[in-house]
Amino acid sequence: MLKIAWYVPSPMEGSGGHRTIFQNINALAYEGYECDIYIEDDNSYLNLKEMKSSINKYFGEIKANLFLGFHSEIKYDAVFATAWHTAKVVRDIPYQTKKFYFVQDFEAYFNPMGDGYLLAENSYKFNLTPITIGKWLSNLMVEKFNTASSYFDFCADHTVYRRLPEKTREKAICFIYQPEKPRRCSIIGIEALGIVKHLMPEVKIYLYGSRNKTNVWFEHTNLELISVEECNNLYNKCSVGLCISSSNPSRIPFEMMAAGLPVVDIYRENNLYDLPDGGVKLADQTPESIANALVSILTNDEQINRMSEYGINYMQDKTLEHGYKQFTEAVNKIVSNENFELKTFPKSYNEAPIIAEAFLKQIEPLRINKEQSPQKVKDILRKIKNKAKKIIK
Incomplete structure (x- = not known):
């Protein structure tokens, strides 16, 4: 049985990135790999027992051994970095092993230009083998760092995210509102929703995704952190979902589409290689343009129905199992001493941006x-x- 180590930042409640990491670790365990997870010791937990309890509470059962801290005396057949500051830990492992980089975002974008940006960018130069979520990051590895990689598709849990025929849609928008994450562009999103609320006072606004609260000047409902089942209920009662991501697509638009919810995001390079034309509208990054896109959907029932059907059909074969298969095949390939091809992929979104x-x-x-x-x-x-x-x- 091959043994794999994972070096993972300390998880937070509601972290989609950690959810994706742990789901793919479970997929490897089902393939017969033995996985050990080393969780960063950043003083978030008093001890190993508390850390295990929190992870099980937030993310469910994980078929792996959990350790607190990055120190290990065990030799592994392969090791995974999962964030830019863990990449150096993996790079510096002294013995011969397969070294992977599980890449979910271009993390340099998380920081202002300076040390943080450049150190994160340097992590892609450590000669680790990237496996990315989505095609844009895989393209970036080739075009910016001349590094061959593999990718797996953005997928959704179809046992959770699905159409609920008994639900009636409201004239409502749901917005993934996470002010603690700059890449989610909460300020731009709130500005856009304020414009919509001014133009269409009858539209309901639902915010969700964070316990952090800031002053929002228009009438809204902040649901804060909700379960995945509650997310699906929300997606089934709204007419459009707003999810802004500036460092890679989020998994959320794909889960919205699986539930039949039309999506608005911003028109930037990171969103052009994985999001499809039919179920999503990409707007210029100004609040006015995002508001334009939202209003154009809210005022057109035919378009809502068309985008809803498209999203459901598009996501039909993009089950979690599909993504796990792509991921485990990529790992098996490198462990078997095969190499990834140095290749790029075409854009999947070819419409012009919506501009106010x-x-x-x-x-x-x-x-x-x-x-x-x-x-x-x-x-x-x-x-x-x-x-x-x-x-x-």
């Missing part, structure tokens, strides 16, 4: 005259699209 009218004024000089030839019109539209891309960079 105020920002479109920057491209007004490029007017379309009805008398112009079809080819001329195509050329102008291409220029408009290129200019729009420059505006949102």
Whole structure:
């Protein structure tokens, strides 16, 4: 039986990243690997017993041995880093072993430009073998670091995230609101929702995802941390979900789509390789443009139904088991001394971004005259699209 060690940051309640790590560790255990998890000792826990109790409470049973602290005298067949500051620990392991990097975000984006950014970016230069969630990160490993990697798809637990026919949709938006995570862009999201509430006072706003509270000036309901089952209920009663992620797609839009909920996110490079055209609308990163996207969905029942059906169909084969299979096959390949290919993937989102009218004024000089030839019109539209891309960079 092959033994694998995992070096994992101290987990927090409600952490989707830890949930993904532990789920894939369980997948390896089912494949016959013996896994040991070394949890960072950052004084969050008094002792090993308290740490195990918290993890079991937040994330369920994990088929692995748990240790507090990164010190180990055991030799492993393979080791996994799971965050930028754990990558150095794995890099410096002195004995010969397969060294992996479980990459869920471009973590340099978590920090302002400076030491934190550069140290996180350096972690991708340590000659660890990346397995990423989604294609964008895999592309980034090739294009920025010339490193071959493998990926697994964003999937959803279909026993949880599904359509509930008995639920009636409200004119409502749910927003994953996590002000403690800058990459979730809570300020921009709240600004956008404030515009929607001004234009459509009847629309209900549900915030969820964090116990942290800040001043929100419009009427809303903050559900704070809720269970995955409660998330699915929420996705079934809302008309659109807002999830902003600026460092990789979140798993949340895919879970929303599995439940039949149309999604709005921002139009940035990190979202163009894994999110699909039909179930998602990507808006320019301004609050006005995000509000535009939300209102365009809320005021069009036909579009809500179309996006809902598309999302359900798109996610139909993207079960957790599908993702686990991709992940375990990638691990098996490297453990068997095969190599990943140095390859990139095409975009999956090919629509133009939704841009609020105020920002479109920057491209007004490029007017379309009805008398112009079809080819001329195509050329102008291409220029408009290129200019729009420059505006949102």
